[in-house]
Amino acid sequence: MTVRVVLVDDHHMFRTGVRTELLEAAPGFIDFVGEAANVEDAVSVIRREEPDVVLLDVHLPGGTGHGGVDVIHGCLGVETAAGAPVRFLALSVSDAAEDVIAVIRAGARGYVTKTISATDLASAIRRVADGDAVFSPRLAGFVLDAFGVAAGEIAEVDEELDRLSAREREVMRLIARGYQYKEVAKELFISVKTVETHVSSVLRKLQLSSRHELTAWAMGRRLI
Amino acid sequence: MSTAPEHPRPPLVRPTDGRVLAGVCRGIATHLGADVKVVRIVFVILGVVSGAGIIAYLFLWALTPVEEAPSVIDPARPVQEQGGHPSPGAAAGGGGSATAAPGASSAIPRGAILLAIGTLTTLAGGIALLQSSGWNVRAGVLLPVLLIAIGAVLAWAQLDTTQRARWAGVDGWRGLGLARLGFGLGVVILGLLALATRGQSVNEIWDVALATLSILVGAALICAPFAVRLWADFRREQDARVRETERADIAAHLHDGVLQTLALIQRGADDPAYVTQLARKQERELRGWLYGSQEDPSQTLAAAATAAAVEVEELHGVPIEVVVTGDRPLDDGGRALVRALREALANAVRHGSPPVSAYVEIGPAAVEAFVRDHGCGFDPDTVPSDRLGVRESILGRMTRHGGTAEVRRRDPGTEVILCMPHTDTGGDAHQDAGAPDRAGDQRIPVETTVTGSQETAPTEPRPEPDLEVSIETREPDPVPRGGTPR
Structure with missing residues (x-):
């Protein structure tokens, strides 16, 4: 099955580059159905095409000035033909925590930097299309920081939204160390599926938690 | 009073500390290099004798700016804090005021109260004197005027507080401040009413009051658009200026960094490695400028670790993804860890992919x-023992400082794991570790300069890593007093 992808980025050269590289790295896997360079175009293209995955730049012109976050807000409730929600994968050069956290909290399923290799990007797109989360080492680092893991805060019950469980913490630490999902699975003697479950659970906490650090980061972008 | 200061005269500002009323006298004293006591006495005498002192004080209060916030670097400030003066001639007087200055900020209310009581007593005495000498002082005028003056002073003083609070980053229009302003306004209105009625009933001046009010409202209606326009213009101009400054700042940065790099890239376009390195370096710099924290690498562990990674990246032109969580001040253990980390990164970049x-x-x-x-x-066990990178600079250094180091083989690649507990092992462990550490640091540049030009094969006359020699065969250690590895 091919994944229908819309590419949203305000740099024409970057869009061309990503498209070419992805088509080379994973031929027949990705079907580029649309492109957009600003918030308004992006929303209309996504609403028209109902793609599986949107590759979304964090900083975009137009909208209310919040870039990718505006696109996600503008496409709430849009579903693909198969009935799954349109999923967003943030792709950015920005290292700023507030940018990363803001776009994740708006609903993106993952965050990767633009320096990612084409094969890694292809597998990230596959993962997001399957409804899983994609964490770069940097995002894992932000998560560990934001949830106070470095300071030793660990949830006693998994359901707690404001802290990570011990297992989630292990997974996040390994991802921060540069491990691929399958390496994480091997290291912790669990299946890749379980790793994906943990990462998705962390993503959910990241989106729903009212932890001060997270809201403060989002506040920095005036989103709340 | 006047001096010939060797320094330029400090600006005429009203200081925030060491003031009794509004800081006018202290400001003048600092500006002229005179003793604040003398200035105050002159003002009081002038005020009592002719009233000129009071008028001058009020004018100076209104027109002299308050000293900028303490965070702003102001050459005049330390001088004022000491309560002294820049000129040595007034040093003797400075000693006198220096004793008053430290407690002055807490003594402001007391000073103000004393002054108020003194003024009132003087006034009352003066009035009594004038009455007895046959003058007709009309209390019906004098009292309201006094009331108006007090109210105005109260309200105006709030202006100062607000300004100060804004510089301190606090909203000044809150609680007490608002109450004070309201009280001041109330007193003024009361005084005005009393002055206007002068003993008559309020009803009789009602028509006049209404007429005045309607004129005021009319004037306000006519003036409001102008005032709004003026204010908007002012804001726009201010915004434009801020933007202009920022733009100039960005332009300067781009010129210094990005444009220079682009020029270099154009010239070295036929050398991909060089271009990549340049681009990478510029990217990092720009990133640091855009998103970076201004942490000093010599102060915090996180900044030091990041700086070490950046350094290695710059030397070898291989990108390193660095993630740091948490932070703490840099101590000896942290420094050792950063050095070991640097060595591990250099190894990873040189020998790994x-x-x-x-x-x-x-x-x-x-x-x-x-x-x-x-x-x-x-496999660390197959590394020849003269390859000191791993054994000495990483494992040895970590053990010496009470930490641990481990080299693990991963499916693709290698992972070096360093751990340093925070419990500082004390000065003695650090002292005897100092010498080998320095030796180790001297070795690093030698290694990197030799291998820096080529990625893989070191050109030193040393056996290649994959040639036999187990770690057991200890050969003469070039580092004196080097700790035992692992």
Whole structure:
């Protein structure tokens, strides 16, 4: 099955580059159905095409000035033909925590930097299309920081939204160390599926938690 | 009073500390290099004798700016804080005021109260004197005027407080401040009413009051658009100026960094490695400028670790993904860890293959650092013992400082794991570790300069890593007093 992808980025050269590289790295896997360079175009293209995955730049012109976050807000409730929600994968050069956290909290399923290799990007797109989360080492680092893991805060019950469980913490630490999902699975003697479950659970906490650090980061972008 | 200062005269500002009323006298004293006591006495005499002192004081109060916030670097400030003067001639007088200055900020209310009582007593005495000498002082005029003056002073003083609070980053229009302003306004209105009625009933001046009010409202209606326009213009101009400054700042930065790099890239376009390195360096710099923290690498562990990674990246032109969580001040253990981390990264970059990632977790009890590469990997046990990079600079250094180091083989590549507990092992462990550490640091540049030009094969006359020689065969250690590895 091919994944229908819309590419949203305000740099024409970057869009061309990503498209070419992805088509080379994973031929027949990705079907580029649309492109957009600003918030308004992006929303209309996504609403028209109902793609599986949107590759979304964090900083975009137009909208209310919040870039990718505006696109996600503008496409709430849009579903693909198969009935799954349109999923967003943030792709950015920005290292700023507030940018990363803001776009994740708006609903993106993952965050990767633009320096990612084409094969890694292809597998990230596959993962997001399957409804899983994609964490770069940097995002894992932000998560560990934001949830106070470095300071030793660990949830006693998994359901707690404001802290990570011990297992989630292990997974996040390994991802921060540069491990691929399958390496994480091997290291912790669990299946890749379980790793994906943990990462998705962390993503959910990241989106729903009212932890001060997270809201403060989002506040920095005036989103709340 | 006047001096010939060798320094330029400090600006005429009203200081925030050491003032009795509004800081006018102290400001003048600092500006003229005179004794604040003398200035105050002159003002009081002038005020009592002719009233000129009071008028001058009020004018100066209104027109002299308040001294900028303490955070702003102001050459005049330390001088004022000491309560002294820049000129040596007034040093004797400065000593006198220096004793008053430290307690002055807490003594402001007392000073103000004393002054108020003194003024009232003087006034009352003066009035009594004038009455007895046959003058007709009309209390019906004098009292309201006094009331108006007091109210105005109260309200105006609020202006100062607000300004100060804004500089301190606090909203000044709150609670007490508002109450004071309201009270001041109330007193003024009361005084005005009393002055207007002068003993008559309020009803009789009702028509006049209404007429005045309607004129005021009319004037306000006519003036409002102008005032709004003026204010908007002012704001726009201010915004434009801020933007202009920022733009100039960005332009300067781009010129210094990005444009220079682009010029270099154009000239060296036929050398891909060089271009990549330049681009990478520029990217990092720009990133640091855009998103970076202004942490000093010599102060905090996180900044030091990041700086070490950046350094290695710059030397070898291989990107390193660095993730740091938590932070703490840099201590000896932290420094050792950063050096070991640097060496591990240099190894990963030289012998492994990208992606190279580093993760430093600064926890409550220990710092852990992980360096991961995706090369073909190597077995630490087969590393020849004269390869000091791993054995001495990483394992040895960590053990000497009470930490641990471990080299693990991963499926693709190698991972170096460093752990340094926070419990500082004390000065003695650090002292005897100092010498080998320095020796180790001297060795690093030698290694890197030799291998820096080529990525893989070191040109030193040393056996290649994959040639036999187990770690057991200890040969003469070039480092004196080097700790035992692992």
